[in-house]
Amino acid sequence: MVEIRNELNLKVGNKEVVTLKPGVVKVVDVKVEELGSKKAKKVICLCKHPNAEEPIQISGIKYEKKEKLVTTGLWVNKDDEGNIQKGCALAVFLNLCGVETPAELKEKELTTVSDDSGYLIFKAYW
Secondary structure (H helix, E strand, C coil), X not given: CHHHHHHHCCCCCCCCCCCCCCCEEEEEEEXXXXXXXXXXXXXXXXXXXXXXXXXXXXXXXXXXXXXXXXXXECECCECCCCCECXXXXXXXXXXXXXXXXXXXXXXXXXXXXXXXXXXEEEEECC
């Protein structure tokens, strides 16, 4: 109850939100997290952006699917053999990066673009 009262008394700050511009980032670490009530697994890349002190997390891509650009997360979709499903967004991204596993993304320098909400995602199209 005390915490709610404190939130009700917050004032609007005057610090501007720092928006990072799209560009090239370096992947410094890769992890998989379970998200949501269904515990869906998503690949999250910790990246060094040239204009940020701390690493940022990127877990989405924009890629071409059926001749349209689509934005989606790097969800781990598995086939019946337990491998990454051929043709899914993660597989397309890994192929474009020239790697076979998400772990191999570490140390890669990759290009980012902004999604519709202004968040940085990986560019996975030509």
